[in-house]
Amino acid sequence: MRLASFAFLACLAATPALADPLPSWNAGDTKSAIIEFVEAVTTPGSETYVDPAERIATFDNDGNLWAEQPFYFQLQYALDTVKQMAAEDPSLAEKSPALKAAAEGDLEGVLAGGEKGLLEIIATSHAGMTTDQFKQSVADWLAATKHPKTGQRYDQMIYQPMLELLAYLRENGFKTYIVSGGGIDFIRVFSDDAYGIPPEQVVGSSIKAEYKVIDGEAVTVKLPELFFYDDKEGKPVAINHHIGRRPIIASGNSDGDLQMLEYATMGGGPGLAILLHHTDADREWAYDRDSKIGHLDKALDEAAEEGWVVVDMKQDWRTVFPWELE
């Protein structure tokens, strides 16, 4: 009798499927499409069953796992860092118009400098130190800085529904990856705590590095030169390079994710593309075709043509940020 009771309790404990795995997603076509796909690839005997080893899900970061307005958070880190460096060494601001604009916190001036100016700012703020020193600098910045609109730490401005989706996929045997146009070492500082994604499952843009032994310590030092830009066509290339498998779920929110969404769905096997559309000016931001940040135009058209799952943030998400639940 005691054994039987125990077995009954064990069965109860083993049926979390009865609970809603995505409580922050409103009921509707979007939520159903995601759950149906996951069930189709994980149900043994299903025609579309996928071996656990091949259950790879790739997520863009900026504007997809965390917010990206008024502009990419990593750019804010870069500007803050250049400003601090220029305060210690004023000659820095005289080196170029872009660095001067950054030192003065003049975002318009920074953006006017185009890609060349941005790369200069990234090189100045991200290079010339060991990888560990860089990560410490990012961690310090995250701890000290608040978002201008919400007053929250940047690494709290993550999307509750996406946290639930990541956890749901992992519970179903998926390996979850970040594949971001943002910096690989920048994201690694918070990805594990914020999303449960360990450093080895982060793919991103990077600058070159060199190996050195300094005072008996073996280190890598970051160099002011681009190594790989992980955006658009670069995303499938980086996925193949880092993971060596084609994702069966890809999730993004901008034209920078278009090729990754194609890569997950145009491979001959089952594939799900999830495109997040920022439609909620009240709880978050609303932007798409006209936005410089998170520009979403071609991918929105292709999503309609290809029947991809488009998440309407305003309609599909019951909660946006975790603090709303507190």
Place this chain on the structure above:
Amino acid sequence: MRLASFAFLACLAATPALADPLPSWNAGDTKSAIIEFVEAVTTPGSETYVDPAERIATFDNDGNLWAEQPFYFQLQYALDTVKQMAAEDPSLAEKSPALKAAAEGDLEGVLAGGEKGLLEIIATSHAGMTTDQFKQSVADWLAATKHPKTGQRYDQMIYQPMLELLAYLRENGFKTYIVSGGGIDFIRVFSDDAYGIPPEQVVGSSIKAEYKVIDGEAVTVKLPELFFYDDKEGKPVAINHHIGRRPIIASGNSDGDLQMLEYATMGGGPGLAILLHHTDADREWAYDRDSKIGHLDKALDEAAEEGWVVVDMKQDWRTVFPWELE
């Protein structure tokens, strides 16, 4: 009583620690040093305890997990492929002395062409196809080709003691990686079957790739241009790029692994460097300072200075290849 018996049996089944985890390693200092290190970093409460998430072990491949004589197996694949391509299109052999030598199977001529000639051969044999096509080509070649000395498939010429070490580390919570100067996509074809190392845990050299949609299929196509050479100083850089953590065990056999062994042991925390010395001309090969393949000179000196674990193949390994156990 029946419950007690069951518990007793369960306990028996749960005590594999009583069995020798490394049966193909002879008892001695080498084996003891490895086991003592693993126990030191995995015993809770130990001063040198390392969290499972940080238990990263990186292994060189050529001459370390599988053999590399009379020359790197991937080079044999490249030569065989160029030969086959030249049979279909004889004009290929007229393009350069290196390609002519490769087409004629003239190894001396190939090596005389130096690094430039080798890169030409790699570019010709590894590029111009999709990543999937390349992997299929490697799989076909592995299935059809035998090693000239042993008559075994190349992917059978793997080291039994290393298979046991990989399994032992994984049982102790380690994540095992390949970090090779060889090609990342080449190794991924057999790494899971041969070593239990999945594609996403393979780091290696690579050529560039581009993304394309061909007849509705999204693919990556390999380009005839080097992307990253994962050797010497490149290994710690690639480890940081792919894994984002410092290994606490690194294992290699040549000067190409020197910096990786430093990286694992010169980071301030516990670290173990394992250097395999090929000393067994009877069962395998004996070579070190004078060999062009698997050149081992500086790393042997540094191993002595730093007290790294040097594996003397002849003395420390009871078995070399798995087929010896059959």
